[in-house]
Amino acid sequence: MAPAPTLARGSVGSVETRYVDLPQPVRLDCGRELHPVRVAYETYGALSPGKDNAILVCHALSGDAHAAGFSKSSSSSARDGFGAEERDGSAGKGLGWWDGMIGPGKAFDTDRFFVVCTNLLGGCGGTTGPSSLDPVTGQPYGSSFPVITVADMVRTERAFLNVLGIERLAAVAGGSLGGMQALEWAILFPDQVDAVVSIASTHALHPQGVAWNSIARDAIMRDPAWQGGHYYGTGRAPDAGMGVARMVGHITYLSAPALHDRFGRRLQFADDIRYTLTEPEFEVESYLRHQADSFVRRFDANTYLYTSRALTYFDLSRQHGGGSLTRALEGVSARTLLIAFSSDWLYPPSASQEIEEALSTVGKPVELHVIEAPYGHDCFLLEEARQTPIIRQFLAEERPS
Amino acid sequence: MAPAPTLARGSVGSVETRYVDLPQPVRLDCGRELHPVRVAYETYGALSPGKDNAILVCHALSGDAHAAGFSKSSSSSARDGFGAEERDGSAGKGLGWWDGMIGPGKAFDTDRFFVVCTNLLGGCGGTTGPSSLDPVTGQPYGSSFPVITVADMVRTERAFLNVLGIERLAAVAGGSLGGMQALEWAILFPDQVDAVVSIASTHALHPQGVAWNSIARDAIMRDPAWQGGHYYGTGRAPDAGMGVARMVGHITYLSAPALHDRFGRRLQFADDIRYTLTEPEFEVESYLRHQADSFVRRFDANTYLYTSRALTYFDLSRQHGGGSLTRALEGVSARTLLIAFSSDWLYPPSASQEIEEALSTVGKPVELHVIEAPYGHDCFLLEEARQTPIIRQFLAEERPS
Numbered sequence: 001m002a003p004a005p006t007l008a009r010g011s012v013g014s015v016e017t018r019y020v021d022l023p024q025p026v027r028l029d030c031g032r033e034l035h036p037v038r039v040a041y042e043t044y045g046a047l048s049p050g051k052d053n054a055i056l057v058c059h060a061l062s063g064d065a066h067a068a069g070f071s072k073s074s075s076s077s078a079r080d081g082f083g084a085e086e087r088d089g090s091a092g093k094g095l096g097w098w099d100g101m102i103g104p105g106k107a108f109d110t111d112r113f114f115v116v117c118t119n120l121l122g123g124c125g126g127t128t129g130p131s132s133l134d135p136v137t138g139q140p141y142g143s144s145f146p147v148i149t150v151a152d153m154v155r156t157e158r159a160f161l162n163v164l165g166i167e168r169l170a171a172v173a174g175g176s177l178g179g180m181q182a183l184e185w186a187i188l189f190p191d192q193v194d195a196v197v198s199i200a201s202t203h204a205l206h207p208q209g210v211a212w213n214s215i216a217r218d219a220i221m222r223d224p225a226w227q228g229g230h231y232y233g234t235g236r237a238p239d240a241g242m243g244v245a246r247m248v249g250h251i252t253y254l255s256a257p258a259l260h261d262r263f264g265r266r267l268q269f270a271d272d273i274r275y276t277l278t279e280p281e282f283e284v285e286s287y288l289r290h291q292a293d294s295f296v297r298r299f300d301a302n303t304y305l306y307t308s309r310a311l312t313y314f315d316l317s318r319q320h321g322g323g324s325l326t327r328a329l330e331g332v333s334a335r336t337l338l339i340a341f342s343s344d345w346l347y348p349p350s351a352s353q354e355i356e357e358a359l360s361t362v363g364k365p366v367e368l369h370v371i372e373a374p375y376g377h378d379c380f381l382l383e384e385a386r387q388t389p390i391i392r393q394f395l396a397e398e399r400p401s
Numbered sequence: 402m403a404p405a406p407t408l409a410r411g412s413v414g415s416v417e418t419r420y421v422d423l424p425q426p427v428r429l430d431c432g433r434e435l436h437p438v439r440v441a442y443e444t445y446g447a448l449s450p451g452k453d454n455a456i457l458v459c460h461a462l463s464g465d466a467h468a469a470g471f472s473k474s475s476s477s478s479a480r481d482g483f484g485a486e487e488r489d490g491s492a493g494k495g496l497g498w499w500d501g502m503i504g505p506g507k508a509f510d511t512d513r514f515f516v517v518c519t520n521l522l523g524g525c526g527g528t529t530g531p532s533s534l535d536p537v538t539g540q541p542y543g544s545s546f547p548v549i550t551v552a553d554m555v556r557t558e559r560a561f562l563n564v565l566g567i568e569r570l571a572a573v574a575g576g577s578l579g580g581m582q583a584l585e586w587a588i589l590f591p592d593q594v595d596a597v598v599s600i601a602s603t604h605a606l607h608p609q610g611v612a613w614n615s616i617a618r619d620a621i622m623r624d625p626a627w628q629g630g631h632y633y634g635t636g637r638a639p640d641a642g643m644g645v646a647r648m649v650g651h652i653t654y655l656s657a658p659a660l661h662d663r664f665g666r667r668l669q670f671a672d673d674i675r676y677t678l679t680e681p682e683f684e685v686e687s688y689l690r691h692q693a694d695s696f697v698r699r700f701d702a703n704t705y706l707y708t709s710r711a712l713t714y715f716d717l718s719r720q721h722g723g724g725s726l727t728r729a730l731e732g733v734s735a736r737t738l739l740i741a742f743s744s745d746w747l748y749p750p751s752a753s754q755e756i757e758e759a760l761s762t763v764g765k766p767v768e769l770h771v772i773e774a775p776y777g778h779d780c781f782l783l784e785e786a787r788q789t790p791i792i793r794q795f796l797a798e799e800r801p802s
Contacts, residue, residue, distance in 0.1 A: 229678070
């Protein structure tokens with residue numbers, strides 16, 4: 001057997017976020033139409049002459065269009081989790097949130113694929129969202145922005161790809177909320193998606209996840225600086241509440257053992273406790289506040305609200321199957337790759353198993369890989385080395401090199 | 402074998418919270434002294450002439466002195482959890498938080514024992530706490546109340562029992578923070594405790610628990626109405642922040658499967674989602690807001706802060722063992738009963754197993770029962786029927802009928 005070739009695992013290099021204004025209004029599940037809609041996006045690799053090598057990458061709650069490479073304009077990281085945070089520290093700021101997965105020789109190999117990532121509808125990274133101007137009032141939408149769904153995000157992505165002249169996707173991929181979008185694509189546009197890669201995701205968030213998201217949103221909306229959602233231009237923003245929301249989210253993205261290994265019960269000051277209510281006493285307390293502060297600087301609270309609402313609404317059985325997941329998925333024609341992580345208690349492997357079973361029941365090609373890894377939900381951002389061969393193999397089955 | 406006698410499982414009846422002013426200042430771990438200190442308490446059953454049948458019951462974070470019976474003065478429940486909430490609904494308001502466990506023929510049998518429950522130091526149920534008047538200023542302490550520890554609570558309980566003339570305890574018992582107090586008693590006053598019953602508790606909260614408590618406290622302190630802790634008399638209180646704190650706490654007291662069984666993803670309005678940010682869409686969202694609102698009405702935010710701080714500080718190895726749990730426990734002379742619940746992820750059975758191993762290593766009598774039950778941490782309030790024979794048997798070993 002010949003030795004395996006050494007893969008060039010390089011960077012896509014310096015990148016820039018670009019913008020497209022959609023020519024048509026986006027029709028939303030709530031019945032409203034949104035117009036104008038601008039979409040922020042980045043691309044990596046080259047579109048083939050036949051335009052048949054495009055992969056759409058969809059981001060999670062706190063992400064943006066900057067998925068890979070080094071952005072001079074982006075000084076903040078859209079990554080979740082302490083592993084990612086560490087990596088930023090060593091690799092410099094401005095690195096895309098899935099840089100380890102997208103690039104030459106990587107899981108989403110830009111030597112072969114044209115990878116596109118957009119900021120989702122309702123976002124705060126350049127795509128139209130609650131901080132955008134409402135053309136009717138000339139003021140930012142704030143909480144008069146329509147309540148959107150994952151399907152609305154997907155329809156926006158579909159309309160955006162039309163502008164690029166891309167009719168079919170070789171794959172649509174994402175983790176968490178991004179994985180929800182990938183599944184929604186396969187249902188809404190079954191003839192336009194060859195493959196789905198849904199990682200650390202679900203067909204419907206479980207009730208405890210609904211609860212965490214509800215608490216996070218309440219923390220923002222109970223902050224008087226939220227001002228009913230119309231805080232833009234007032235000089236005040238619900239930073240305090242969004243900090244709490246972020247801390248809640250952050251703990252749900254990690255596993256209890258990971259927190260134990262990383263922080264234990266180590267005190268912030270090695271000598272002893274200092275009998276203070278207001279200052280951090282444990283390292284984990286200080287870490288959480290740091291996470292809250294850095295998130296508040298880069299993210300818009302209303303986008304958090306709308307995106308959290310959309311991901312809790314997401315429920316393929318209710319939306320498409322009259323209560324049956326099998327029925328919801330029976331129109332899918334894409335091949336599906338599901339990856340879940342053993343320690344992920346927010347998007348547990350059981351949900352991916354349910355998707356796998358439902359797809360198998362209706363005779364659709366599907367494979368599920370449950371990776372034993374300790375970091376919880378954040379694994380989808382951290383466990384690149386173990387996801388890469390699975391994804392490369394899956395994508396190679398359709399497009400052999 | 403004769404049939405087991407039918408137990409009269411009755412109520413302690415109508416009860417009243419009483420108050421004692423301690424004659425001496427309480428010396429605190431932080432180095433300060435607290436004076437005056439008032440202690441609110443209730444008693445159930447009769448103290449024996451030899452004063453040797455007293456059991457001290459210690460409450461958890463949100464509890465008070467009203468542990469059993471029906472209180473005409475108390476219109477609110479100090480119980481955590483949805484099971485408890487339900488039971489209140491059927492049994493009427495004003496029932497003590499552990500009424501199912503304390504009474505004639507119950508786990509803590511008032512036909513045999515004199516059961517005493519005090520509101521803990523720092524509480525808001527009648528014992529001196531941050532809402533009490535600081536004698537130096539004539540104003541409520543607010544956040545100038547000293548930061549207290551579980552050991553400070555126990556020293557206060559010791560001083561209070563002196564006033565009642567009770568030198569020894571047949572047992573000290575409690576769940577959660579109450580179980581911490583029971584363990585602390587056995588270490589601080591080894592010659593004065595015959596038996597410890599520590600339920601759903603730990604020798605030191607794990608880092609994820611530290612994190613949840615930190616987030617809950619931050620939610621309160623970030624509420625502008627907290628006003629640095631000096632909100633008494635201002636007409637404003639950090640209700641919004643404490644509501645968030647309570648919602649976070651509440652979810653950690655329950656298990657994910659329990660939430661699934663109780664609420665699933667059922668919508669608040671059966672027809673469909675209503676595309677609203679601000680109103681509850683899922684039943685679990687509505688439930689959480691109800692929990693927050695009812696807690697805010699009955700509990701003081703500063704007491705929440707101080708009590709949460711104390712229970713995160715609690716760490717028997719650090720406090721008493723120079724880092725070794727075994728060393729911390731080697732002076733214990735009481736028999737110890739530990740009960741843990743399989744689904745409790747906030748105070749998991751593993752912590753009780755560590756206590757059991759440490760006590761066994763130093764040759765102390767200890768028994769651990771892990772009860773398979775689905776409700777999470779709240780089981781200590783809910784699983785009365787399964788705890789009762791274990792506790793009765795354990796207490797009978799010392800005092801046969």
